[in-house]
Amino acid sequence: MEATKTVPKKSSLKTKIQKLGTSLSGMIMPNIAAVIAWGLVTAIFMAQGWFPNAQIAKMISPMLNYLIPLLIAYVGGRMVYEERGAVVGAVAAMGVIVGSSVPMFIGAMIMGPLGGWCIKKFDQLFQEKIKSGFEMIYNNFSSGILGMVLAIFGxxxxxxxxxxGSNFMSRGVDWIISIHMLPLANIFIEPAKILFLNNAIGNGILVPLGIQQASTSGKSVLFLLESNPGPGIGILLAFMIFGKGTAKASAPGAAIIQFFGGIHEIYFPYVLMKPALILAAIAGGVSGTFTFSLLNTGIKAAASPGSIIAILLMTPKGNYLRILTGVAVAAIVSFIVAAIILKADKSDGETDLAEKQAQMDQMKSESKGGMPSAEDAERSVQDYADIKKVIFACDAGMGSSAMGASLLRDKVKKAGIKDIPVTNTAISRLKDEQGLLVITQDELADRASQKTPNAMHISVGNFLSSPKYDEVVINLKTVKQIAPAESQAETHAESSKEADGKIDTIDYAAVKEVDFIHHDQKVGSSTMATSLFKDRLKKEGKKTPVKNLGIDELEDSKLHLVIVTPEAEKNLKLRYTEVQIVSVEDLLNSKDYDYIVEHLA
Structure with missing residues (x-):
């Protein structure tokens, strides 16, 4: 498992593009609710809406021209320099908003961060020179004057x-639509989504252009280019029917989350697992956009997340069948292409990302063919000694990272770890601090490392299914047990080595299961020992179940009596505090077995 404190590396071109896209989408994403509110007010109360109301409809223009751009600028300034940057950025944006003939989303994206950057540099030059007692005067007047200057500049x-620029782009989009070439945009959008640029493209580029178009025509197909769930559901349906192994088994759940929950990232690992499936995604995206364009349809505002429910809520009256047709065409085409690719695949189906990652983790931890030595376990655990917080970071800080955080939070809670919070955020909002564990997707690992060089970093292929979560929980739990375990070991050595782990110290009345644990090369030995011990119990008429488990498969409870070799005993105590342990020299034939069998229920 890659869990290291990293040193920032030189940014690759891909990382720089992702960073720019994240900056753009980072200003839009927190304000999607405002965009949706504007879209709903427009769709319901405008003159052609479901329930026309002239009084309520007066909100449409101010929300579009003032509220949303100011919110975007505020967030952009805050991204650069927190609250001072947010205020200056919003004031500066008024310069581009007032008198404009088009909604100033792009202008707000420029002036917000610019205002934050200017006040940040201004403070770096003068803030430390301000005498005591004049801080409030400096803060207020510096922000006000700089905001005014930037607004005039705007x-x-x-x-x-x-x-x-907006007029040029708008005419360009209209021209592309008029010659029916817009579907070709999906040739670039679909691969970019798989590289986790979906939020950068959707919210950073298409949403601002779509809002501008929808403000004049009442709807825009641009909102559907990235958010159309058709290509993803088609691929997942193909896995449900023609897939193999764990990919096929997990596809139904992924399909529900993708189509109704709008978390498109969930199908990305399926495509990455078999890269030829990018052709299915492209074919579905192109055909869906072509259908939308042919039927002259679109939606009123951004659908975020890209759920079929959100899309239908943003659909103008009279366009529902057209929208559903476009989504269905995209799903059918991607399904057909994906089915052909999957049927032609001759692999055994057990090559999905999560399983391959699990195999890699297993190879790292089983260098001797079984569980790691006690020394290796201690070294791994010590990396977690200072962890105080776990953060899942993705491009937008929503969707898949929120679900990943929820999964790990549940595991942490079940493990009894109460003092380590698990949250999620966007990479752009990460703050470097001590005691931080950052979990992100493989594609975004470089950017997370650059933002938080002093944190521990773990990258996963899929937020929704990774074996690394179990390792994180085990290590966090073990950290809290190392000191007590070592103290117990010292007391044990000084007092009576004979008493600890011996057969006469076990609470046999509480035992509900006997377990033999794999250790080093002795997987075969523990299997044979399990079988022989079952025979002993059977001959005596005892019904206590006997199992052969890996060390990570145990439940930490006194209901379990674990029989191990002395080499495995210390490692077991590092990980578990409640299980009852008997240490024997020979797993196959120990003189202690007769006593144990006699006292078991």
Whole structure:
């Protein structure tokens, strides 16, 4: 398992593109609720809406032209310099908003971060020189004056440039749509989504353009280019029918989450597992967008997450059948292409990312063919000694990272670990601090490392299914047990080595199961020992179940009597505090077995 404190590396081109995309989408994502609110007000109360209401409809234009751009600028400034940057960024954005003939989303994306950067640099130059007692005057007037200057700069410089650029892009999009070439955009969008650029493309580029188009025509197909769930559900349906192994078994649950929950990231590992499936995603995306364009349909506002439910809520009156047709066409085409690829695949089906990662983890931890030595276990655990917080970080800080955090939080709770919070956030909002464990996707690991060089980092192939979560829980739990275990070992050595782990110290009345544990090369020995011990119990008419388990499969409870060799005993005590342990020299034939069998129920 990759769990290291990393040193920032030089950014690759891909990382730089992801970082730029994240900066753009990071200003949009927190404000998607406002965009949805505007879309609902428009769809329901505008003159052509479901329930026209002229009084309520007066909110449509101010929300579009002022509220949403100001919120975007506020968030952009906060990303650079917290609250001071947020306020200056919002004030600066007024310069591009006032007098503009188009919604100034792009202008807000420029002025927000620019305002935050300017006040940050201004503070670096002058804040430490301010005398005691004048801090409030400096803070308020520096922000106000700088915000005013930037707003004026926005009026005369940024506003004309952004207006010209927006008009040019809008005409370009209209032209592409008019010649029916928009579907070709999915040739680039679908592969980019698989590389976790989906939020950067959708919320950073398509949503601002879509809002501008929807403000004039009432709907936009641009909202559907990235959020269409059709290509993903088609691929997952193909796995349900033609897949193999664990990929086939997990596909139904993934399909429900993807289609109704809108978490598109869940099907990315399936495509990465068999890269040829990118053709299915592209074919589905192109055909879906072509259908939307052919039927002249779109939705009122951004559908986030990309759930069929969210899409239908944003669908204008009279367009439901068209939207469903486009989604269905995308799903059918991607399903057919994916089915052909999967049927032609001759592998055994057991090559999914989670399983391969589990095999890698197993190879790392089983260098002797069984569980790690006590020394190796201690070294691994010590990496977790300072961990105080676990954060899942993804591109947008929502969706898959939230679900991953929920899964690990549940495991941590069941393990009885109460003082380590598990949360999720966007990579752009990570803060470098001591005692932090950051879990992110493999594709985003470089960026997470650059943001938090002093944190411990773990990368996973899939937030929703990774064997590394169990290792994290085991190590966090073991950290709390090392000191007591070592103290107990010292007391044990000084007082009476004969008493600890011996047959006459066991509470046999509490035992409900006897377990033999794999150790080093002795997997075969523990299996044989399990069989022989079962025979002993059977001859005596005892019904206590006997199992052969790996060390990570135990439940920490006094209901378990664990029989191990002396080499495995210390490692077992590092991980568990409640199980009852008997140490024997020979697993196959110990003189202690007669006593144990006699006292078991």
């Amino acid at each position: 009026v005369f410089v940024v506003n004309p440039l952004v207006t010209a």
